Amino acid sequence: MFSDRVLMGPGPSNPYPEVVSAFTRPLLGHLDPEFLEVLDETCDRLRAVYRTSNSLTLPVSGTGSAGMEAAFVNLVGPGDVAVVGVNGLFGERMCEVAARLGAEVVRVDAPWGEPLDPVALVEAHPSPAVIALVHAETSTGVRNDVEDVARGKGDALLLVDAVTSLGGIPFDADLWGVDLAYSGTQKCLGVPPGLSPLTVGPQARARLKQRPSSWYLDLGLIAHYVEGAGGRTYHHTAPVSMIFALHAGLGVLLQEGLEGSWARHEACGRALQAGLEKLGFELVAPAAHRLPQLTTVWVPDDLGGLSEADVRATLLQRYGIEIGAGVGVMAGRAWRIGCMGHTARPRNVELLLGALEEVLGR
């Protein structure tokens, strides 16, 4: 018997019903005209969700971390300076990815659970190739101020991790002046993990590395297939079923409207956070930079004799609810509760609050 989870961890979230149906669409070849229409429409929908007119907007054939790697491998090489904001696991990961490519990494740290200082980021180096930061830190539940960094970035390219933000909170690539952003399907887009929606602005495009160390993630080559100007050139076989799923998920999102999706994530997240505080939990992220879609709470000292892992296991076994453990400096000390995509519904908020109350005997 298959378990039917309420996915309230840091991702994946529950997919929209339309997404599940899309997986059963008869398979098409990656050069079939009918598939190319779906691909084109998927890229159009991604442009709408990113609020961009960037031609090079596409689903990278890997998970969100593949998007991160695609971003760096196409923009930085040996000796290039990459300023990276670090206030959580995914900022750390950016440093590691960039360092492996030979970049000179200039870290700008903030404590986990606090937002980055935009001024520190733009002043960290006189002429960086890129300034990179995570918009919504999945490890801490903190929102970083991308707009403020964009305003002060100068000639540097601004590279943004929008994995947990896209579709859940406002993101405006063109208005803000984001040069490259990548996301993941399994958070606020309500699609299973497997693709990384990515967009490249004109300045980043002009500076794409020629023949980067990764052939698989070479955006210059992939563009010949995805954009299709003057015919499609095969690069690698597109993950057709996952693209059907993303196409459907973006359709649901855009039918609701971006503002509608943001408002729903906001309403559910704030209701969850208010409910948690009412139960006596202390929230990790400061109110002004607290994400609605991903809530971090400190694990209370008194769990009625249970360990924090026991509580998560009980939620899973008794209610089929998944919540996330803390990671990094918060391992064992915090929980991460997602309310993203199709999971972001009042009924799931109420369910989790009721279940926590029961399990913890509050």
Next chain:
Amino acid sequence: MFSDRVLMGPGPSNPYPEVVSAFTRPLLGHLDPEFLEVLDETCDRLRAVYRTSNSLTLPVSGTGSAGMEAAFVNLVGPGDVAVVGVNGLFGERMCEVAARLGAEVVRVDAPWGEPLDPVALVEAHPSPAVIALVHAETSTGVRNDVEDVARGKGDALLLVDAVTSLGGIPFDADLWGVDLAYSGTQKCLGVPPGLSPLTVGPQARARLKQRPSSWYLDLGLIAHYVEGAGGRTYHHTAPVSMIFALHAGLGVLLQEGLEGSWARHEACGRALQAGLEKLGFELVAPAAHRLPQLTTVWVPDDLGGLSEADVRATLLQRYGIEIGAGVGVMAGRAWRIGCMGHTARPRNVELLLGALEEVLGR
């Protein structure tokens, strides 16, 4: 209205019905105990299909080309000698992938449509780090003799592209002594594209690069999640739905039995090839190295006034049959006809032969 194709190109093939059902299984988190069971079972099934006891056997989170990149990035770095057999597009791609990583590439060419010379490969360099070749060249329909190269490889690591071979013709990783092999899901495994099953033998494992230039494809890190000895360490979010699909496809394959699957691919491929010759087509690959699962034929001079693209378009529009165009030196001159996975059924062979006869007026 969705078109329902008979996928007889070079991949994807039609997925098994059980695979389509698996996509609709309720989504699980990538650390859910129930998902980890599915993942473990998937890796066990991959071991059975590769005929290996290699612990590090897993689905890489990208398409077959990601598997190729994972293979090289974990085994070769700047200055390492990579001997690469080239008799088609995918051998060429191996050279490009290895060169981007700074390897010294020693090419051993054979004409497109002919097999590689195993002796030339093992004698190409006195002490290569790796010898790499494609088992089943998807661009030409030719089988290369992996066993003969394995016997003579000496201290070099043998790296094999099994994208189009795995599940379709005999492959015996441990018996042959293959050090690393990767495949794709969308060929003879009967699963849509999106994952690359990969296996790493003990000698290759001992020589895995520490901190390779790719973080996403770092097999040393991924092992901590996939093998799970001493607990699972999160690396990247696993593409859960695609793994459900692969798990189901491998289940179908192993229920039929590996030998059964090989025999079915053999029978369908040979019937197709005999039928094509009866219709007057000339096959590209020489009989002794002709793949059953992927047939290349020269485009006849007389197509009754149609272009070769017209013929493919007519097959697609009138019969819903996809066949593949030629690539590289065979672009416009050959067709590639796949009979793989669930497509490898006598009914599809008969259908295609009948349709070709009708379209070409033979």
